[in-house]
Amino acid sequence: MAPFSLLTASVSLLAKSFSVLSCTSTLARCTSVAPTAYVSQLKCLTTQASGPPKRPLNGYMRFVQQQKPVITRQNPEIRSVDIIRKLAEQWREMSPEQKQPFEEASLRAREQFKLDVERYQAQLTPAQVQQQALERRQKLAKRKAIRKKRELTNLGKPKRPRSAFNIFMSEHFEEARGTTTTGKMKSLLEDWRNLFSHQKQVYTQLAEDDKIRYKNEMKSWEDHMVDIGREDLIREQTMSNRKKAAAAKKAAMKAKAKSKAKKVTATGKAKPSSKTTKSSSAKTAKTTKKT
Structure with a gap:
């Protein structure tokens, strides 16, 4: 009997020591994940610290949450989109008295939410x-x-131009090696790097053509945005170019008006000289007649 009781006591002692070691290792893992300033030992051994309170549902969402399982049980083959559409139609047809319980529950939940947020904010560092x-x-x-x-x-903004590699990848993506999207892209990148320069030239030319397409489409689109009063969507570079062009046009008009004024002044000064010439020639004719 003595050896058996001694063996039982040894097993019990080993079990206790194993439980203590397990608890200590669990505590060590918890404290290694979060700093001790934010997670206490008691919280770590039970549950983690709760996050911020969730915003409560409004009256309509409470109605959906209550009625969706009912419709799903009645119509197991119906899609979730059709269920939501049907519940939205029911909610619109409900009277204010029928909606009142859901609205009142939402109001009480919002008031509780404000208190929970205040308590949560008060305990933050x-x-x-x-x-x-x-x-x-x-x-x-x-x-x-x-x-x-x-x-x-x-608003129909044109798509940005594609690079040569993007064009190559879109053309060969289906037959690319690899089972996942990442694997296919890696294999295509490797194939692209192994291409000769004359093979890449085809895709480079296509990329240049796409740049021209984008430039022309963007010009038309930005002109349309100016027409409808959405200058805020125009690129800064385009706006600066427009301002420079307007300033240059204004300066050219000023220079043209200035040169025109100078011509008018010059012709005005030339007219009296012609008159004096005419008068002098008339006087000369009179003197010749007298003689």
């Missing part, structure tokens, strides 16, 4: 606040760029 502000600015800049790109596409 200055460095975290600065990082959040930077991320917010980057997100807004990205959204602005996406909106501008979509607007330019709708």
Whole structure:
């Protein structure tokens, strides 16, 4: 009995030591991922620190969230796009009294969201606040760029010219080696580097032609933007060239007007001299008659 109890105690001691070591290694991994200033040992052993509170849903989205599973169960073959379209139509046909529960729930959630945001902001360090502000600015800049790109596409802005390699890649992408897009592009880049100069010349000429196409189309497009009052979409280089051309035209008109004025002055001065010549010739004729 003694050896058996001794063996049991040894196994129990080993299990305890293994659990302690496992907990210590877990703690070490957690503290290596995040600084100790932001993650405490207790949070690391249980759950990670929660992020910023999520913005609550509005009344319509609450209605969609509630009704979408019902329609999916009733019509399992229907597509998600058709479900959303159907729910949007139902929401438009609902009366204000039917929408009221969803709107009131959204209002209560917004009030709670404000309190949660205040509590979350209060526990942030200055460095975290600065990082959040930077991320917010980057997100807004990205959204602005996406909106501008979509607007330019709708206004029919010409596509930028392609390089010689892009033209080569578009022509040989289907038969390129590799199973993924990245693998195909790598193999095409290798093939491009192995081409002879006279083989690349064909694609170089096509790229030059595409540049001419882009230049002509951009000129027509920017002239159209000026006509519809969207000078803000014109390139800075084009605007500076337009200003220089307008200034040169204005200077030429001024020089032309100045030269014209000089000619008028010169002819005005020449007229009295002709009159004096005529009078002197008349006087000479009179004297000759008298004699």
